[in-house]
Amino acid sequence: MNKKKFTYITALTLLSFTLMTGCTNERKENQTAYRQIGINAMESGDYAGAVDAFNSALGQCIGKITENELDICYYKAAAQYAGGDPAGAVDTYTAIIDYDKKAADAYYLRGCVYLKQGNTEGAVSDFDEAVKNNSSDYELYVNIYENLSAYDMTEKGEEYLNKAFDIKGNSAEDYAWRGRIYYDLGQYDNAQTELKSALDKESVIANLYIAQVYEAQGDPENAETYYQNYVNSGSADSQAMNALGEIEMAKGNYSGALTYLEQGIAMENVTNRRELMQNLIICYEYTSDFNSAWNVVQEYVQVYPDDASAQREYIFLKNRMEQTAPVENTEEAVTEDTQTVEDTQTPEEAQTPEEAQTPAQ
Structure with a gap:
């Protein structure tokens, strides 16, 4: 799937220009600068500022539409949608489709907007068009x-x-x-068969997928092995x-869990920050690091x-921070810390991933 999904276009801005001035080197430089300002x-x-910048970028090169203009328009789409204008996004994606009847990304994105608006019929219709025009993209399905x-x-x-299986290969x-x-469909045996073939061909991502399969089957030992392989690959x-x-955490090894959780929250692209923060709070409490738990929970509630x-x-x-601060380093405080965590959430309550993702009550 093309990663230029999260972008935006105003149809009249792009499509109604006549071939007049073209795009000089200076204008191209200005276009690039405005694009970066928008990003x-x-x-x-x-x-709102991003949309203005992308409009300025589009205004630099009036004439033939190129990949640069479409790229900027897709960025503009993301800004407009994120700024609370889904109706405008629909109009814009419609304009892209009018310009390119095979724009699978535009169909997919417009379908996503329709879905959020409650227009499921429109969403499904657009998704059908997206796969019709990009039928060999597993990620799209x-x-x-x-x-x-x-x-x-x-x-x-x-x-x-199920349509994706027609791709073959x-x-x-x-x-x-x-x-x-197959994992998403709950067909775990089939999933294992395919993923082991992928591993034989040295697929790195297959380690992650097969770890998830083993986890779903209640086999944490094999799951951990493949998760660790994925981490060791440098692609985690x-x-x-x-x-x-x-x-x-399920083993009761909260200090060991922190090693992974802290690495996860520190990554450049964190897609599950909420779950990581929840688990960090739990682990910090179980390891009696209440200062760190307090720091995380303050950010979390915001x-x-x-x-x-x-x-x-x-x-x-x-x-607790207010009551125990004067004796934080005493043996009495450590005993109190441990008892407080036990009163708040028992180790048994944190044994499953689902429960472990909820901060102690």
Whole structure:
């Protein structure tokens, strides 16, 4: 799947220009500069400013539409959508499609917006067009499945997963994707078969997928082995680190879990920050590092203010920090710390990944 998914376009800005001035070297440089300004604004959360910058970038080169203009428009789409204008995003993706009837990314993205708006019929129609125009992209099928599942349309999403098997192929990537899809379908034996073939062809990502399969089958030892292989490959992500942390938590090895969780939260691209922070709070408490638990929970309640259990945890830790600060390093305080954690959540309650992801009550 093309990674230029998260972007935005205003149709009239791009498509109604006539071939007049073209794009001189100076204008190209200006376009590149405005594009970067827009990206920087997006990263800082200034979506309105990003849209303005992308508009300025598009205004530099009036004439023939190139990949540069489309790239900028896709970025603009992301900024507009993130800024709270889904209707505008729909209009924009429609304009892209009008320009290129085979724009699979635009169909997919418009379908995602429709889905969030509750227009499931429009979403499914667009997803169908997306796979029609990009039928050999495993990731597209999986992304559609995940989007539909998030909106309680898992059965419909599984139809797309099954269509992906038509791709065929015997490369390491083919085997890995098919294994991942069988995993999503709950067909674990088939998943193992495909993923072992992928591993034989030296697929790195297959280590992650087969670890998830073993975990789903209740085999934490094999799961840990393959998660660790994935980490050792240098390709590990925050999801794998969290999974390894939860395996150690299930063993009661909270200090060992922290090694993985802290690495995960420190990564450049963290896609599961909430789960990592929840587990960090638990592990810091079980290791009697209440200062660190307090630091994490303060950040957590700011980012996720609707989490009632975290609010209770915040109050518990706040009161504890105030009460124990004068004797923090005494043997009495350590005993009290341990007892407080035991009163808050027993080790047995943290033995499963699902429960371990919730901060102590």
